[in-house]
Amino acid sequence: MSNNQPIAVFDSGVGGISILRELIKHMPNENYIYYGDSANAPYGSKSHDEIKYATLKNAAMLINMGAKALVVACNTATSVAIDDIRRLYSDIPVIGVEPALKPAVQFKPNSTILVMATPTTLSESKFSSLMSRYGETSKIIPLPCRRLAKMVEDGILEGDIIDEYLGELFKPYKDVHIDSIVLGCTHYPFVKKSILKMFDYKVELFDGAYGTAKETKRRLYEKNLQSEQTENGSIDIMTSADINKFSELAHKLLNADI
């Protein structure tokens, strides 16, 4: 294994770009392959078996391409298949992403925390374990968002469509003081501004990007796999859908001010 082989990052679509941005920030000299399975997005409304099948297929493809580490930049795919991927590819670091409940709980004890994620992420056992670990000291409210990832996939980051959808989602909580919101899907950081606009008071937002980047860096050091390049590395973007459309949105999100 050469240290200059790429780190592969994948998601159901463009959402994982929010993780890729953070990885590049922490490790600019690494080479990256990003794969967005947009032909199959959104994963969040697929069955457990369909998600597992797609995720294992993506992992196999990226590892065959020579990835030295794999970042599953999708909460939904992580919830369903991270244990299987780790079992199959125990010789390389495999890093997943999970809803950032820990920093949200640490930020303010006894607070009320909304967790926005796909219905699958919230119904899998990994989330139940997180809830039992952190739910004792804070009030944690899971909020399944069926349509939000697809909106981001379609490049809808702000405007009436998203405002109306978010308005409906948050309506049941209009009389509840929300201290923080965990963005438990990698697509959601791209609509942070639209989410914050829904509240007329300050709400803290947490996502899994920082934790995932830090953990990836740690795992590369642990295995002595960090890049030896002194210059910035390369970023190859791939998708199962239309590459021109995907690449345009991916680059826009890579450079977006979020």
Ligand code: DGL
């Ligand atoms: N970005 C993904 C996540 O973090 C999934 C979105 C979807 O495809 O439903 O959960």
